[in-house]
Amino acid sequence: MAAADSPSTALRRRDLCSRGIRLAGKMRADVVDLLDAYVEQQGLDASASVAAVEGVPLAAVERWDEQTGTQRLLENLAAYRAFRALLAQMLEEQREQLGEADAGLGRALAALLLQVSAFAYHLEELLRLESRGVPGEEGDGPPPPRLSLFEQKLRGLGVLRELAQWAVRSVRDLRQLAKPSTATGAASDLAESP
Amino acid sequence: DIHVQYERVGADVTMKCGSMDWDAAVTWTANGTDIDESHLNGSYLILKNVDLSQSGQYSCYEGSSWHLKYQTYLRVGIPPKEPVLMCRSNNYPKGFYCSWHLPTPTYIPNSFNISVIHGTKDMVCEKDAVPKNRCHIRYLQLFSTVKYKVTLTVTNALGKNFTTLIFDEFAIVKPDPPESVVAKPVPNNPRRLEVSWQNPSSWPDPETFPLKFFLRYRPLILDQWQHVELSDGTSHTITDAYAGKEYIIQVAAKDNDIGTWSDWSVAVHATPWTEEPKHLTTEAQITETTSASTSSFMAPPTTKICDKGAMVGSGAMAVCWTAGLVVAAYSVFFI
Numbered sequence: 001m002a003a004a005d006s007p008s009t010a011l012r013r014r015d016l017c018s019r020g021i022r023l024a025g026k027m028r029a030d031v032v033d034l035l036d037a038y039v040e041q042q043g044l045d046a047s048a049s050v051a052a053v054e055g056v057p058l059a060a061v062e063r064w065d066e067q068t069g070t071q072r073l074l075e076n077l078a079a080y081r082a083f084r085a086l087l088a089q090m091l092e093e094q095r096e097q098l099g100e101a102d103a104g105l106g107r108a109l110a111a112l113l114l115q116v117s118a119f120a121y122h123l124e125e126l127l128r129l130e131s132r133g134v135p136g137e138e139g140d141g142p143p144p145p146r147l148s149l150f151e152q153k154l155r156g157l158g159v160l161r162e163l164a165q166w167a168v169r170s171v172r173d174l175r176q177l178a179k180p181s182t183a184t185g186a187a188s189d190l191a192e193s194p
Numbered sequence: 195d196i197h198v199q200y201e202r203v204g205a206d207v208t209m210k211c212g213s214m215d216w217d218a219a220v221t222w223t224a225n226g227t228d229i230d231e232s233h234l235n236g237s238y239l240i241l242k243n244v245d246l247s248q249s250g251q252y253s254c255y256e257g258s259s260w261h262l263k264y265q266t267y268l269r270v271g272i273p274p275k276e277p278v279l280m281c282r283s284n285n286y287p288k289g290f291y292c293s294w295h296l297p298t299p300t301y302i303p304n305s306f307n308i309s310v311i312h313g314t315k316d317m318v319c320e321k322d323a324v325p326k327n328r329c330h331i332r333y334l335q336l337f338s339t340v341k342y343k344v345t346l347t348v349t350n351a352l353g354k355n356f357t358t359l360i361f362d363e364f365a366i367v368k369p370d371p372p373e374s375v376v377a378k379p380v381p382n383n384p385r386r387l388e389v390s391w392q393n394p395s396s397w398p399d400p401e402t403f404p405l406k407f408f409l410r411y412r413p414l415i416l417d418q419w420q421h422v423e424l425s426d427g428t429s430h431t432i433t434d435a436y437a438g439k440e441y442i443i444q445v446a447a448k449d450n451d452i453g454t455w456s457d458w459s460v461a462v463h464a465t466p467w468t469e470e471p472k473h474l475t476t477e478a479q480i481t482e483t484t485s486a487s488t489s490s491f492m493a494p495p496t497t498k499i500c501d502k503g504a505m506v507g508s509g510a511m512a513v514c515w516t517a518g519l520v521v522a523a524y525s526v527f528f529i
Contacts (some may be wrong), residue, residue: 028451049341060338064287161339168364168451169337175402 010180013129017178020122021171025186027115029169034108035160036136042153043104053158057082059165064172073127073137079166081137082119086159087113093152116163121169200302200351201244202273209239211254212264219257222302225250244270246301271302273353278344281359285396286367286403286449289332292319292359294346304350338363367453369405370394372428372445377464384437387411387464389431393446394456405447408455413439414463424452440465493518 039046052058057079061067067075082163092110124134201207211220215237221230233240254264275297284291286287292308310317310331321330339362347356372391380386389409393400410419413436424430435441444458501519 002373025451057340060335060340062335064336165337165339169453172402179401 001083002155003008009129014178016039016050016122016126016129017174020119020126020177023122024113024167024170024174027112027119028114028164028171030115031113031160031164033113034105035104035157035164037108038156038160042155042156044153048154048157050154050158053155055082056086056155056158056162059169061169064169067173067176069177070127070130072124072125072177073130076166076170076173077120077127077135078125082114083116083159083163083166084113084120087116087163088154090152090159093156094130097149097152112163129153197264198269199266200269200271201246202352203270204243204252207239207244207268208235209238209241209242209252209254209268210264211237214254214256214263215468220263221257221260223253223255224248224370226253227245227512228453229282241268241353244268246270249301251468254255262320271300271350271352272298274300274348274355276352276355276357277306277346279344279359281342281344281361281366283363283367283453284370284394285398286369286453288398289330289488291322291328291330292326292344292346292368293328294348295327297350300350300352302352304348307346307347307349311343311345311348312338319344322508327423336363358519360390364452367447367449367458369453369457370396371459372407373459375443375445375459375462379441379442379461379464379467380431381467384466384468385433385435387432387435387441387466387480388429389445389462391429391457391459394447397447406448408451410445410458411435411441411443413441415439428430434527435466437466451467 036046038044059079061075087109091106093115094106096111127134199207199209209222211218211222214220214237216238217235220234220237222234222239229239235255236411239252239254239375249268249270252266252268253262255261256263273321277296279292280442281290281292292310294306294308296304306327308319308329310319312335315334317331317334319331322328322330327336341360341362343360345356345358347354357371371394373394375389375391377387377389389411391407393405397403397405407424407428409422409424410492411432412419414438420432420434422430432441435437441464442461443464444461446455448455
């Protein structure tokens, strides 16, 4: 049987969730601004439908309300680690293709990358609080296939759109996690999860 | 056999009297009233450029026997125009509803069919019993970037039309207005009004999906609104109200992160607290009050021009020295 949270754990969780919510809210606002700039500077159609891109974690989820606290944290962490790698790749491609021509976009991407890294670390802190081991990061897989410039732009659009969705989802996930009843659920996951 | 015949407004209609020959002698009636022979071509009834008033029951009787040979209900109408469709989520994240109507009536029965597709998946829109032109869908997925495509087709006997809406999950989120808005004066504060409200009851989980609010207020005598946006809480104190003026106040709500603002709530009225007016009292009134203890009458304050001791004359003609001097000076001036 899982032990109830200590008051200090509950307080620490609430504090981490509050700060995480603010981080995710700021991140979302910045992604939305960056999306507008990206679409304009890359000459894309804002309403263009982008098929799911391989490697981009989809925020869409079924039975979201039934997820346990630990599930939420693990899915969020996996997603933001993936976004960290994707944004780093976008930044590199941006610099290769355009050099200094699009310094503003490059700076915005770099700033977003920092926020994503910070948020991933924040999620790791929450997982440690749940006495849940933080899963190790997957090693570098085979190098991604070389895409054409247009394909890179479309993938970038897909990355930013999904990141915007994830930022909203993360805020909701952390609010769920901050609820006392959910916190108990997360603790009891510990006993049930393999 | 009962027939129903649908025809467009403005059409020319020819009705045959069942299996009767063209040259048979017949009588046509419309809603029981004989139709003039000028509208007949042999035994056929010809109605040119029909209008809505010509809808009704048409009957054809054999000339001599008055046997009923044919009967039909003529329904004059128009094909449907493009319907108006709206979809909205006022109970996010549970689901959304779509409602529709025709911009102009068709005057004949219509049927509506709605289809909802999310990506490649067909979704079921469950029709509401009331109102009839509405259906609702439960979200199977949340946080999806894949758009929803809703197509509404309206069909009647004279034609069909359709409209399509494409939107993403976040765009249609619009809560109902806040409920139970109350505005009260604050005692001993002539410039304050305390406003409180509640989350709309249709919003299922305000803890995980908190709402933010927009309050607007103005004195009735002015047209310009003041606005305040509030990111949390369901109350606010207005601190810059004009003393003594009646105010009109409304509140709107929006999900903290997505979607659009609700409509404005029902308006409430309130006036800030005002101090009770204090009456000025003279020595005479204090005396009168103490001597006439049964009387509750308070004499109105009087404006003193001069002291009692400076009065000249008596009764209604009593004037004081100062007033007398002024009058005298004016009199000399005008003589």
